[in-house]
Amino acid sequence: MYWAKEIETISREKLEELQLKRLKDTLENATRCPYYRDLGLGDYRVETLSDIEKLPFTTKQDLRDAYPYGMVCVPQKRLVRLHASSGTTGTPTVVFHTMSDIDTWADLVARCLYMIGVRQEDVFQNMIGYGLFTGGLGLHYGAERIGCLTIPTGPGNTKRQLRFMREFDVSVVHVIPSYALHLADTVENLDIVPERDLPHFKRAILGAEPHSEETRRKVEEFFGIDAFNSYGLSEMNGPGVAFECQEKQGMHIWEDAYLVEIVDPDTLAPVKPGEIGELVMTTLTREGMPIIRYRTKDLTALIPGECACGRTHHRIKRISGRTDDMLIIKGVNIFPVQVEQAFMGMEGVGRNYQIILESRGHNDHMIVRVELDPDMFIDDFKKLEELRKRIIGSLRSELLITPEVNLCEPGSLPISEGKAVRVIDKRTI
Ligand code: AMP
Ligand code: ZN
16 A cells, blocks of 8 residues: 555654754755855754754745756766756756656655555556656656556647557556646547546546646546646656645645745745645755755645545645736736636536636736537527526636636637646736
8 A cells, every 4th residue: 555654654753853864964965055055054053843944945046046057966977867847938947866866756756656556567658748847757757666567658649649548558647637638528529438448547647737626526527537636846856746645635745855834925934734825845855956945836735634544744735826826817816726616617617718818998807718518519508608607606706806708619729738828918007
């Protein structure tokens, strides 16, 4: 049941002892790079875990300022890999790994996969981008570590993906949630019946972008599988940071590898236990490029209490949004995933949506375009109008503003091979 039973079920007391030891080692190592040395990191004394609060935060901007090698703590010849985060503009944020970092990372990912029931007999198809993005290689090495037959298809070419799934008896896929929904559309268009044509398919790992519980359910019901939420970011390696167990009640965040804090994004003070705030993490095992108190901008909360699976590492809630993805519409703060949550579970709603923001006079105007379920009859105007009104009502009670809702034909909205682009902001004021 466990990949690494001892560490996954370690007592909180022992875990904290280990964290403190690793934190001290990390700080010592971190002072070897120009960035943290110049910051005077060596002057801080850490005797308890809560002393972490005295240390400075690290932001994405700091990583950019230290570009290219300013945060590297080992001689260049010991580095074996570079990854970069998925942002497309400005200086990339790069992270370097030594051989031991790659090994530790693969083991963390293997731990996640094993936790959801993946075994050596499984055939694993990785539909997530390889290359600088961490989702591809990160999961790939973890799946190989378990011994799965691992198929590195990467994203796109949906027909070929399905062909491989059928012909190689694929049992597990790793996929971006928006692409999983697109895959379902394609399955339907090709008259593939999941139970009949993909009988080995049992599990999907949904990662890399925010998605709602409703989207998970849609994927699970359509394919007749279990889908698990996987959270990670390149600054903390990538996938393998936090992952749902089979209880599906939050994601275990591996605290032997990361020291976790949740802070108020404005005051930067710790939030009360169980409250939502910004996730801040310190690497505890990385040697090539340790990062201290990294402000992820991701909003989540620690889930109090123990998990029925027996793992002692804390769980975090599904990410509700990024502080920098928050939309301010008519003065109201809205996260795209809240929009999705309002209608994704409704009968008649399809698998894709888009949010368009415009200026009308001096006001913001929000249009939500929602694809219809292929079973919905496009010419039943009464039914369509009822559905449209139901979506508006649900969005109004979720968001407290009333957007315009346009229903669209299945498959008519753009899809992306990487993370979905949900919001098109055309506002001029
Ligand atoms: P990157 O560093 O390019 O891999 O992007 C990492 C970011 O993707 C995170 O900071 C999150 O904002 C987002 N992300 C990754 N996995 C998830 C997930 N399971 N749920 C929500 N957001 C996620
Ligand atoms: Zn659990």
